[in-house]
Amino acid sequence: MFYRINMKDLLVKEDAGEQYAGLGGRALSSRLVEEEVEPTAHPLGEKNKLVFVTSLLSGTGAPNGGRMSLGAKSPLTGGIKESNVGGTMGMKLGRLGVRGIIVEGLPAQEGTYVIQVSAAGVSLVEMPELKGLNIYDTVAKLQDKYGPKTAIGCIGTAGEKRMAAACVGFTDMEGAPTRQAGRGGLGAVMGSKGIKAIVADDSGAGKLVYADEDAYRAGAKKLANALLTHPVTSQALPAYGTDVLVNILSEAGGLPTRNFSEGRFEGANDLGGETMAETIKARGGKVGHGCSPGCVIRCSQIYHDKDGKVLTGGFEYESVWSMGANLGINNLDDVALMNRLCDDYGLDTIDTGVALGVLMEAGLFTAGDSKAAISLIHEVGQATPLGRIIGAGAAVTGKVFGMRRVPVVKGQAIPAYDPRAVKGQGVTYATTPMGADHTAGYAVATNILNVGGKLDPLVAEGQVDLSRNLQIATAFVDSTGLCLFVAFAILDIPEGLEGIVEMCNARYGWNKSVEDYLEMGKQVLRDERHFNKQAGIAEGSDDLPDFFRTEKLPPHEVVFDVPKDELNKVFDF
Template sequence: MFKVYRINTRTGSVLCEQLKEEYKTYGNRGLVAKVMTDEVNPQCDPMGLENKLVICTGILAGTALTTANRLSVGAKSPLTGGIKEANVGGNVGFLLAGHGIKMIIVEDVPSDDKWRLIKVNADGQVELVPADDYVGLNNYALVKKLHERYGEDIGVLSIGTAGERGYRIASLQATDYSTKTPTRAAARGGLGAVAGSKKIKALVVQKPKVRARFPYVDKGKFDQANKKYVEALKAPDSGAKGLHLGGTVPLLDLTAQLGILPVRNFSGRFFAADKLEKINSKKWLERVTANGKKKGRPCQPGCLIQCAHVYCNDKGEVITSGLEYETYALCGPNCDIDNMDLIAEIDRACDDLGVDTMEVGCSLAVIMEAGKIPWGDEEAVREVLRQMVEGKTELGRLLGEGTARLGQALGVKRTPAVKGQAMAGYDPKNLKGIGVTYATSPMGADHTAGNTLGPGDHKNKAGQVARSREAQILMAACDNLMCVFGFTSAKDPGVFAEMIGGALGGDWNKETLLELGKKTLKMERAWNRAAGFTEKHDRLPQYFYEEDYDIMPEEMQEVFTF
């Protein structure tokens, strides 16, 4: 258990080693931060030979903890120029854990133009396989061909032509466990372009002949804590039930009511009632449960929450199984669009091409802000997306560069991005704590880095910096372990510390778990500092301050007083 594979794309060597002892108490985001700190020059070219692509699982991957098999991808980001970790569900992490593989580190760049797959065979051997036959394919066609060649039981992490072209918003798409389609996105930061720079088209993982057993130090202790957690997860007040019934899209009702739903390029307006009625949670639930369709599916094996939903159009044709709130909000109301089918089409097109839907939603709104296409014009949106997919026009290629660079090229002042990364689906004007997270997180404007949504007054600046600090620490700890939905469904995160103690040994409690989050943030922040980031980068775009956002950049620095 805990094997690490190093793959050199220049020499073609594949070396196996054991995970360092000091690395065992890190997983996912923390493990990415540790490897990047120890091995990657912060000043390197993101698309060059010094950058490394890190693919890894969580601390408790391979155990019975639900959602513990989430997968992380990390590298220096071509989009932000800083450290980046993007995590994803699907079946790839589960299969890697079944082989006892904790991490794959992809190094260097090829000296030729040959493309390759990383293939994990059923017996656990890892090899590089020629992949020139797959070049030019987008993710749906690629996965179909890989299923035809290797069978239906594989997991695939792949790039589409966006990654091949080096689009700065290129994602890596993981296969969904239930539908076997590439709808799970390690989306943020352009890490698909890093894979493309190393001429890696996909990671293919076969089902292990014999599944590796996790080497528990005290399995009884782990099982006792896991049982306590499952009871909390199934409790009526855990929040897991709502996620199972409707996924994340119904969050739109709440964000619209609170005035934090992005509308017309984060304008601070409310979405018109007649438009909201067409895409609210009631309409969403009607669509995803029509004709007796199952209400919730697991995107990864063993998930007890099962928040994934299959979306079909009016003809009953499957469009996607990975449509989430962020895409729904940013490609919908943020662009003044109230057509569910179009939003689902955008999601499908982005997954297929392999790009971040949040960047695309924000970029479409910036194009509308620039007057290039009218607000809410559905056919114009389809045309712009076509140009991005084909990559033959200046505007299409600019979309692939990300919202920040697009806005700069078009001369748009109101461009919602921090550290080069587009904002997520929460307008910080009325959710001020998340504005602090957007500005100060080493990851850029990322909601999963510390979402402050919850009970309380979010319009008053008082206490928001502390709230962001607590959320960032907690989420950094979560991102070493599992899916955020599973983590936040626990009444007490200390239960996960008990599980780590049972799995790995050692004196773990809630405080040591939070310390893990702090260590992760400190490593990331130090790495970014070495890459050239300063306090001047920890701020929202200037127009937010001109539009009455009143937590100043110097106040935000208090986030890092832990």
């Protein structure tokens, strides 16, 4: 069932949504936005819509299948945006039979509203006492009201102030808001609608119906076995989290350092997953933590400060990089504090860290000065003029300060892999409809980790084909609700992919092939590109900033040299 919330009259209506049958996750959110949002609409205006949708496997407890998608026109890129997230919300909404919640229009008067979801349906309640609170305090108040086992997604200062880099924070299985729908500024869209939070209570939910439950379980077992066999998903990620990549990328010369001026960071080991794991264990924290129900990889963690108190969780490689090597900072505790502040204020750590890197190059602070960086994040939380500039993202920050070296694509900051040294990833950054997004086609797997084959990250040949295939497959995976990291296993272990196909088919009574599901992925990309074209994002925007093509990156002294006419072939399908 779909629920439409009209913020103008504060009414909630049920909608069978038959036109969206067979879709879930990214396929569903992108189709909704492509069909129902005027491409030229202002992202914070009444014609934009914010959608919360479950995925094909939501509610099933599938191995690493707890993710859901949010969608809207992005205030950061001006194009279509899908942001998916872990935590417990996707599982609970799926168990409650919710396929989508579509928030439309703007409130006639300013207010602070919470979407309530339960076995009784969806309702809207005004809670003015939440206004002005950041995410951790908001979650605490909502847990007092609704109970500690509810799933919560909410915005902080950045979202309320409609900053273009604002995220939506969701609770994990311990009830801490450490999971973010991070990219594209969907927290700002949520704030523009007057929505402070969404709360889901799945007590009383009925039993999920499968077309063939035995076949579903057989498929789930295949995928689980693949995840528990592959060395990346069964050993490296559980032991060290995604932060294991810091030393790997630095050694490969692809760790963007001091605003993408170098590819290796002398302080990499101080920030890397090995050091993080040792620190967490010494302080009584937790490694090998699952971020959502059904997670068998367990790459998350709970990070304690020097006094043994919980400081942050879900401390991902991209966040460690953006606040660490990108700023020349090697103090892991300071980086953890910056991660916590971004989670609390409701900010995308990637765009915030890259914006700070641009300010560092502009001379506002020196590389390695973590106190200055922390102070600047507080400015965002206080919504000072400078804080609002940072909260608008790296692209705006670069424009305001007249900077030339601004690492963004389509207005969104480039993440933690330098495209000159990991060229398959550079192709993905340049061409994905989402703006620079490492998750849209994770070529690092093949370029650096030799998963799914091996392709030299420093050569241009073959990178377009690699990125194209990964973008198609990823669009499908994002539609199932499976974590991106299942790709490591299914690229090398065919039975894992078979299991995914069997789960989806058995859940709904379908008889689709792998090729059918890959066609779904292609259609997702067609929908997204069509929206962007109508929104005025020209195909000529599918490229990286000039400095990546002209400035050589140490230590390999390479540039991004995939020809522009080759980039134009990524979507030849």
